[in-house]
Amino acid sequence: MFETILTYLAQGAGSDIFAGGTALGLLGASLALGRGLLASGWQALLRRVMVTVTLDNRTAAYRGFYGWLTMTGVLAHARRVRITDVHSVAGEVYGPAPGLHWFWREGRLCLFLRERKDSAGRDGPAYARPVESVSLTLIFGRVATIRRWIAEGQAHLAAQERIGPEIHVFQDSYWEELGQVTARKVETVLCDDDRIDRLVADMRRFLGARGWYATRGIPWRRGYLLHGPPGTGKSSVIRALASELGLDIAILDIGRAGLGDEALRQAMVTAPKGAILAIEDIDAAFRQRKKGEAVSGVTFSGLLNAIDGVAAQEGRALVMTTNHPDRLDPALIRPGRADMHVELGLIGAGTAARLFARFFPDRPDLVPGFEAALGAARFTPAALQGWLLAHAEDAESAASAEGLIPKPVKTTMAAE
Incomplete structure (x- = not known):
């Protein structure tokens, strides 16, 4: 077989057509190989001289980056702008419209690409939060430079005058920032004795006891139940607690239509760090308990698992309120889920x-x-x-x- 192939090659070598075809084939292969090597070399060169960082609006770094853009004004020349979902004390934060933009910073050419999708994903619900991504590319830059810019932006936002707690509301599949509310002093909450002061002291002690909980192998979580007739200041206490301890407020309405066990678990796990998680009028979602049935799509067992399940968030202070504590199942307000009960009643x-x-x-x-x-x-x-x-x-x-x-x-x- 091998000898037959050699014979054909020897005969073909004497043919001009065969020789020409072979030469063209070798030339084409050489050109293809050259293009591949050139493309690989170009990509390697780009990787050596360019660095790209991509962020989206589900990350804390995204907020810091827009803070840096606002602080430096590097894109002030942009003629196409759009409001972002980043908020500051001064109000809405504007950014360049979706598309490619460029600017010079610290002697480097920077390319800025802003993209926006209508939903969180092809398989996500139609009401899901629009996902926005930004990509920053530096020519002859370093990732450390972009990280420094993000840190500077975060410091800029933190340095702005804070008027009070930031309010976050869970919107089906994401937490939305609604802006800040004016701080409220603890002493303005009316009560005949010192129970509010004791509540503040307890939560302050909990927030600073991470090591204590870890040493003893106890989940670093604490729950509070505020109960009393309507108008006795339960919401005011939450606001005063957040103001006194420098926390935000994350409001979770478990009675809203369309909220199910999985969405509730997601909400509890992804609740904003450094925020009191508030579930108000919790009895309204469970007016009666029949094999886990609820007014909303949340089941009773789903609520219990979200509060203290394996994936429950650490370092979280949960505050539940109710006008009718007698309507609550003992399993919901036992120690470990509601560790401290505070009654807010009439005043003299x-x-x-x-x-x-x-x-x-x-x-x-x-x-x-x-x-x-x-x-x-x-x-x-x-x-x-x-x-x-x-x-x-x-x-x-x-x-x-x-x-x-x-x-x-x-x-x-x-x-x-």
């Missing part, structure tokens, strides 16, 4: 007098009369605040409490 005349003095600081002479007028009556903080707001321009009328205290109903005996 002495505490109400402190609120009056705060409303009318220039009329201390009216405080004793207001306290005496209230007598032994007790009120919700919301009712007292509403009364004082309604009479904010008339301190004397506010102090009289005329109309604030319900008059006793007179009954008469029918003559026989």
